[in-house]
């Protein structure tokens with residue numbers, strides 16, 4: 332049976348719905364097994380290929396996903412184009428696995444970009460679009476902004492648009508990688524209270540994006556949503572000796588169990604550290620952050 336454009340659209344949408352649920356449940360730490368054994372719209376629909384980087388389900392007109400195995404800290408978004416290059420499998424672009432990736436360019440369908448964050452664990456970035464076959468015919472160029480071939484604002488030079496697209500793509504990529512790597516380093520537990528529920532966990536920056544903090548694990552802490560917000564608002568601090576402190580304003584109050592157990596009882600406790608030394612919070616970054624906590628009114 333030959334798939335129609337409507338079949339493709341319907342099934343692709345169902346895949347995205349499946350991913351929305353799994354990403355929320357797992358904190359976007361998707362196991363290889365889970366992705367290979369996915370059942371979507373009552374039929375087996377592996378989201379990655381068991382042996383290749385490109386997944387081309389027979390039921391779809393074009394590729395569904397590509398897997399990226401970053402060797403540098405983060406995938407490279409080209410500043411000049413705002414796009415990421417994804418190399419074809421060796422061979423003819425018009426044949427085999429590559430053909431459906433070229434079809435994805437032609438049809439403009441959304442794809443899933445899987446980032447392998449550690450062996451057997453993937454994080455999904457979607458939707459992304461394959462927007463052109465690269466000049467040498469060696470691969471396709473992916474737009475990670477999620478906008479595809481969006482309408483370009485009038486009166487803005489093309490070079491500026493590309494620079495803007497590159498910064499959006501990079502931010503989107505870094506957010507996913509930072510979050511996944513921080514949660515993995517902390518074994519998906521809050522570093523303050525040890526809560527182990529992906530739905531309630533976030534990766535916080537010690538020194539924020541806007542202040543020049545890098546999206547690397549040693550500038551991150553895995554925190555539950557309450558402790559993340561408290562950390563952001565300087566109601567909770569972490570000393571350079573990895574000790575949790577609670578702001579006097581909260582220590583002096585009497586309230587229900589969340590304040591008592593969730594916050595006051597954490598005062599003076601040791602931060603739960605990642606097993607790997609290189610993943611632990613950078614003491615210099617903590618020092619500057621802790622200073623702000625101490626000065627917060």
Ligand SMILES: [Zn+2]
Nearest residue numbers: 521524555558
């Ligand atoms: Zn917590």
